[in-house]
Amino acid sequence: MDFITVKDVVKQYSGHRALDGVSMNVPEGCIYGLLGPNGAGKTSLIRILNMITRADAGEVLLNGEPLREAHVENIGYLPEERGLYKKMKVGDHIVYLARLKGMERTAAVKAMHEWLERFDLTEWRTRKVEELSKGMQQKVQFIATVLHRPRLLIFDEPFSGFDPVNAEQLKGEILRLRDEGATILFSTHNMGSVEDVCERITLINKSRVALEGAVKEVKRNHKKNKLSVMLDHDAVLAPAPEVFDIDVSTPGNAVIHLAKGVEMRDAIAFLNEHYPLTGVTELLPTMHEIFIETVTKNQEEEETA
Amino acid sequence: MKRLRLIIAHEYMMIVGKKSFIIMTLLIPFLIVIVGAVPVLIAYLNESADKSVEQIAVLDQSGGLGNALVPTDKYKFIPINATGAPETAARDFYKKASESLTAVVVIPADVEQTARVTIYSEQTIDVSTKEYINGCLGDTIAACRLASYGIDNLEKIVDDLKVDMSVNSIKWDENGNEQTTSTELSMVIGMVLALIIYTFVLMYGAMIMNSVVEEKTNRIVEVVVSSCRPVELMFGKIIGVGLVGLTQFAIWVVILGVGGSVLSMLGLGSMAAADPSTMQAATAAASEEGMDMQNMLAALGGINYGSLLVNFVLYFIGGYLLYASLFAAFGSAVDQASDASQFTTPIILFMVIALYAGIACASNPNGPMAVWCSMIPFTSPVVMMVRLPYDVPIWQQLLSIVLLFATAFAVTWLAARIYRTGILLYGKKRSFKDLFKWVVNK
Numbered sequence: 001m002d003f004i005t006v007k008d009v010v011k012q013y014s015g016h017r018a019l020d021g022v023s024m025n026v027p028e029g030c031i032y033g034l035l036g037p038n039g040a041g042k043t044s045l046i047r048i049l050n051m052i053t054r055a056d057a058g059e060v061l062l063n064g065e066p067l068r069e070a071h072v073e074n075i076g077y078l079p080e081e082r083g084l085y086k087k088m089k090v091g092d093h094i095v096y097l098a099r100l101k102g103m104e105r106t107a108a109v110k111a112m113h114e115w116l117e118r119f120d121l122t123e124w125r126t127r128k129v130e131e132l133s134k135g136m137q138q139k140v141q142f143i144a145t146v147l148h149r150p151r152l153l154i155f156d157e158p159f160s161g162f163d164p165v166n167a168e169q170l171k172g173e174i175l176r177l178r179d180e181g182a183t184i185l186f187s188t189h190n191m192g193s194v195e196d197v198c199e200r201i202t203l204i205n206k207s208r209v210a211l212e213g214a215v216k217e218v219k220r221n222h223k224k225n226k227l228s229v230m231l232d233h234d235a236v237l238a239p240a241p242e243v244f245d246i247d248v249s250t251p252g253n254a255v256i257h258l259a260k261g262v263e264m265r266d267a268i269a270f271l272n273e274h275y276p277l278t279g280v281t282e283l284l285p286t287m288h289e290i291f292i293e294t295v296t297k298n299q300e301e302e303e304t305a
Numbered sequence: 306m307k308r309l310r311l312i313i314a315h316e317y318m319m320i321v322g323k324k325s326f327i328i329m330t331l332l333i334p335f336l337i338v339i340v341g342a343v344p345v346l347i348a349y350l351n352e353s354a355d356k357s358v359e360q361i362a363v364l365d366q367s368g369g370l371g372n373a374l375v376p377t378d379k380y381k382f383i384p385i386n387a388t389g390a391p392e393t394a395a396r397d398f399y400k401k402a403s404e405s406l407t408a409v410v411v412i413p414a415d416v417e418q419t420a421r422v423t424i425y426s427e428q429t430i431d432v433s434t435k436e437y438i439n440g441c442l443g444d445t446i447a448a449c450r451l452a453s454y455g456i457d458n459l460e461k462i463v464d465d466l467k468v469d470m471s472v473n474s475i476k477w478d479e480n481g482n483e484q485t486t487s488t489e490l491s492m493v494i495g496m497v498l499a500l501i502i503y504t505f506v507l508m509y510g511a512m513i514m515n516s517v518v519e520e521k522t523n524r525i526v527e528v529v530v531s532s533c534r535p536v537e538l539m540f541g542k543i544i545g546v547g548l549v550g551l552t553q554f555a556i557w558v559v560i561l562g563v564g565g566s567v568l569s570m571l572g573l574g575s576m577a578a579a580d581p582s583t584m585q586a587a588t589a590a591a592s593e594e595g596m597d598m599q600n601m602l603a604a605l606g607g608i609n610y611g612s613l614l615v616n617f618v619l620y621f622i623g624g625y626l627l628y629a630s631l632f633a634a635f636g637s638a639v640d641q642a643s644d645a646s647q648f649t650t651p652i653i654l655f656m657v658i659a660l661y662a663g664i665a666c667a668s669n670p671n672g673p674m675a676v677w678c679s680m681i682p683f684t685s686p687v688v689m690m691v692r693l694p695y696d697v698p699i700w701q702q703l704l705s706i707v708l709l710f711a712t713a714f715a716v717t718w719l720a721a722r723i724y725r726t727g728i729l730l731y732g733k734k735r736s737f738k739d740l741f742k743w744v745v746n747k
Binding site: 101 | 307308311312315319323520522525526528529530532533534729742
């Protein structure tokens with residue numbers, strides 16, 4: 001079942017259409033990537049989901065129901081631009097934001113202690129936010145986002161500003177929250193993290209959906225029939241234009257792409273027959289490549305149109 | 306409602322919990338008390354320093370007029386005799402005399418005609434001494450001159466001519482009962498209330514604006530409005546900060562009340578004793594205005610405090626709401642507080658106009674300017690406070706209140722529309738045109 005359904009949503013600002021008929025379906029319990037270049041309309045869509053702004057047209061369903069105010073208690077939002085009340089104490093701050101999301105004080109305090117311990121911040125509980133390092137502030141923000149156990153978590157660039165060790169810890173927490181049943185919408189430019197954690201993606205470009213689907217499927221659809229070939233005894237691949245073209249060739253290794261109309265298993269059979277083949281890997285495009293390809297293709301289309 | 310309460314409590318604690326707030330709140334009344342106490346203390350010190358008796362030598366050449374100088378606790382007069390030029394005689398005596406001699410008064414023989422005496426001393430003679438001598442001799446010379454006319458009962462006639470007019474103003478209430486009023490008192494009460502509203506609105510308006518800008522620069526605002534509606538946040542802020550103001554106000558009233566009564570117990574008695582001449586002057590001024598202490602008390606009782614308080618609270622809330630929501634809206638439109646001046650200048654201008662109109666209205670509280678300015682919502686909270694102690698027609702009060710609250714609600718609505726757009730936009734410098742667009746946008 002889809003936890004979020006976005007249908008033909010339009011958002012118009014004065015002189016600029018931020019979203020133009022965008023649709024998206026996020027299955028429950030899924031980590032879903034919302035991708036797109038700067039200014040594509042991601043933040044506009046996220047703000048509509050958070051009910052910070054409203055769509056001018058179209059429909060947004062949360063768990064099958066039209067979005068309404070009470071739903072904000074089921075959503076946790078970590079915006080890209082981070083901020084906290086600098087003069088507040090860490091513990092008070094977390095509890096305040098959780099109570100704004102409808103949590104009772106006692107429950108919020110209890111959960112706050114648990115989370116501070118999980119992130120090794122217990123001794124900082126009574127300190128002011130401004131005394132914390134940037135990384136610790138980011139952790140506090142993360143805690144404030146998830147404390148009320150929302151069923152939908154919206155992370156806008158969650159890893160920015162984290163060092164690799166903390167980023168890994170954060171990733172672990174995000175996966176754990178997913179396992180506990182939360183649906184996670186993940187907006188990012190960091191394609192590496194998309195490949196790591198996202199199951200499905202929607203790529204928005206110029207206010208429209210440019211690409212949508214499961215990450216594996218998207219990759220398969222964008223495959224260029226490239227193979228990485230490994231040969232024994234440092235053998236060197238000879239050209240065979242009717243079967244493949246050679247992109248890179250070194251003794252024992254080569255990257256090839258198949259000629260038109262050639263099936264992969266035929267190519268492998270051909271290689272196996274003529275060379276001491278030890279391994280073949282299909283080279284799927286990275287999300288990074290797909291992102292750039294999709295965005296530049298859109299641009300070219302627009303220029304020719 | 307639960308969220309609104311939460312935001313109000315948060316905004317309240319954000320300010321009240323600050324050390325600077327606590328220090329300022331406690332410090333200001335003490336500063337006021339100290340400023341008030343310094344003259345009393347100085348007078349007190351003066352008095353204890355002045356315990357010494359001033360010895361003044363009197364060289365009387367008029368033959369008997371020197372007796373008019375009656376000795377008191379403070380002044381002791383020593384008659385001296387001398388021949389020759391009075392100046393040299395005075396100087397000789399002064400030099401020979403013991404150190405305690407303050408001055409030598411020379412009363413010339415023709416004093417009755419010239420009314421001129423001379424005081425010689427090494428130090429400048431202080432005003433009270435001069436006045437005492439002046440008073441004693443002046444009265445005697447006047448009596449002598451009167452006597453020289455040889456008319457019977459002239460002294461009595463002259464006394465009769467000294468008219469001390471006193472104008473008591475008595476006001477009839479609806480039942481025809483009489484009430485003592487005081488124009489001066491009304492003016493003072495009105496101005497004090499007007500100043501309180503003026504100060505409060507500007508001080509706490511600025512506080513709201515800073516809080517809005519801070520949330521925006523902090524970027525925390527996006528998280529908060531993902532949990533509540535922007536309008537809730539704005540109102541929570543306005544109400545929370547308003548409560549801070551009331552708290553501060555209440556603390557000051559208590560401190561000033563306690564401090565004032567302590568001070569009056571300690572200081573007032575000594576002040577009265579310390580400087581009889583000022584007390585005399587004050588009483589004289591009061592009686593000139595047709596006002597003795599009893600009248601003043603009667604006038605204090607004659608003011609309708611209930612209606613004044615209700616009106617004060619209403620105008621206070623209305624004026625605060627009006628200006629605070631404008632401050633919030635303008636705060637939301639800028640990225641840093643220093644950019645806000647283009648928007649806040651008109652607000653502050655309005656407030657200053659209101660204050661000056663209020664001051665001008667004090668002398669003519671029912672003139673056309675007073676009436677108009679007490680109707681215009683941007684000036685009415687201040688101006689009406691000045692007018693109220695003079696009894697404003699009830700229809701004017703009602704109209705003014707209705708206009709104020711109608712405008713305050715309209716402006717709050719506009720401000721909320723500006724606010725909810727402004728808090729999420731960064732970067733560009735905004736103009737009034739942009740704000741208008743935000744209001745119009747659906």
